[in-house]
Amino acid sequence: MTVIFSKKCEYGLQAVLYLAANMQEEVVRVDVIAKELNIPKEFVSKILQSLREHGIIESKKGKTGGFALAKAPSEIRLIEIVEAIDGLGIFNSCVLGFPNCNPEHPCPVHDKWGKLRTEAYKMLSEETLDRFKERTLDKIRSISMTGEA
Amino acid sequence: MTVIFSKKCEYGLQAVLYLAANMQEEVVRVDVIAKELNIPKEFVSKILQSLREHGIIESKKGKTGGFALAKAPSEIRLIEIVEAIDGLGIFNSCVLGFPNCNPEHPCPVHDKWGKLRTEAYKMLSEETLDRFKERTLDKIRSISMTGEA
DNA sequence: TTTTATTCAGAACAATTTGTCTGAATATGA
DNA sequence: TCATATTCAGACAAATTGTTCTGAATAAAA
Numbered sequence: 001m002t003v004i005f006s007k008k009c010e011y012g013l014q015a016v017l018y019l020a021a022n023m024q025e026e027v028v029r030v031d032v033i034a035k036e037l038n039i040p041k042e043f044v045s046k047i048l049q050s051l052r053e054h055g056i057i058e059s060k061k062g063k064t065g066g067f068a069l070a071k072a073p074s075e076i077r078l079i080e081i082v083e084a085i086d087g088l089g090i091f092n093s094c095v096l097g098f099p100n101c102n103p104e105h106p107c108p109v110h111d112k113w114g115k116l117r118t119e120a121y122k123m124l125s126e127e128t129l130d131r132f133k134e135r136t137l138d139k140i141r142s143i144s145m146t147g148e149a
Numbered sequence: 150m151t152v153i154f155s156k157k158c159e160y161g162l163q164a165v166l167y168l169a170a171n172m173q174e175e176v177v178r179v180d181v182i183a184k185e186l187n188i189p190k191e192f193v194s195k196i197l198q199s200l201r202e203h204g205i206i207e208s209k210k211g212k213t214g215g216f217a218l219a220k221a222p223s224e225i226r227l228i229e230i231v232e233a234i235d236g237l238g239i240f241n242s243c244v245l246g247f248p249n250c251n252p253e254h255p256c257p258v259h260d261k262w263g264k265l266r267t268e269a270y271k272m273l274s275e276e277t278l279d280r281f282k283e284r285t286l287d288k289i290r291s292i293s294m295t296g297e298a
Numbered sequence: 299t300t301t302t303a304t305t306c307a308g309a310a311c312a313a314t315t316t317g318t319c320t321g322a323a324t325a326t327g328a
Numbered sequence: 329t330c331a332t333a334t335t336c337a338g339a340c341a342a343a344t345t346g347t348t349c350t351g352a353a354t355a356a357a358a
Contacts, residue, residue: 010246062355097159105291142254211325
């Protein structure tokens with residue numbers, strides 16, 4: 001069940017939060033990320049590759065390889081990951097699916113939804129990844145406790 | 150591009166709004182709805198059937214057949230259509246896709262998203278269909294103007 | 299140089315969602 | 329009663345999204 005982001009995007013957000021919360025490591029192997037987040041390894045690997053193409057993370061090949069953020073956590077915002085994977089379409093499409101929904105031809109819930117959308121955008125844009133470190137670590141701990149077999 | 154609802158749900162909402170805005174008609178034929186809303190006829194027909202099973206609309210077969218609301222517009226809220234088609238999962242799933250996201254084990258954006266989610270739910274629950282009549286009629290007019298070939 | 303462990307790249311596969319087709323059941327009016 | 333126009337039901341097809349597989353390129357260490 002995805003809420004507003006695709007699964008790809010959800011996993012991408014989780015993985016980037018994970019990397020930000022583990023900056024003390026030089027790089028993190030993809031199978032570690034997959035295991036800790038309980039995501040299929042090959043899938044998260046694909047997602048990380050595409051985030052690399054977008055310049056959000058970088059990778060090191062070979063025996064001591066892995067992934068790491070391309071910038072400091074204080075320089076990255078969640079919206080960047082959303083934009084790279086799902087795009088910003090959800091922030092200017094009609095929630096009821098009507099075509100050409102705009103102030104001249106608003107849908108029945110145009111104004112109310114517009115406010116929520118703006119707040120959602122702010123939520124994803126305002127804080128940088130470093131602000132999420134503690135909350136991410138807590139959350140990941142709770143996954144490995146209840147999570148896998 | 151869907152925002153938070155599936156296409157099925159978007160079309161269902163549009164169709165129900167359409168029926169509510171055209172209560173003067175006894176019933177409306179599915180091909181009229183499809184044409185006015187610019188939705189594939191067979192698809193909207195399927196969606197209307199399922200809304201009928203949920204008791205939100207009713208149908209009349211045969212030559213003078215068509216669809217109509219099962220209750221007065223003042224008795225129907227948008228959330229009922231959402232619940233019937235997509236379910237209420239989006240209102241209690243984690244926006245980042247983390248498992249077991251709850252106050253004890255919140256995800257990094259749990260609180261902020263929780264507020265938005267509550268407001269979205271309110272938006273869909275508070276007003277009844279009759280309140281949307283004018284806005285729906287306006288919007289439908291703008292579709293047939295710009296819309297199909 | 300060889301072995302080993304990793305990312306990389308792309309194809310192949312699977313599941314879900316979206317959309318289409320066909321024919322039967324039903325109701326109206328000539 | 330018969331012709332016509334509609335919903336109904338379910339199978340089918342296409343598109344999108346999600347997932348897995350396979351093998352190559354790369355880098356480190358023995």
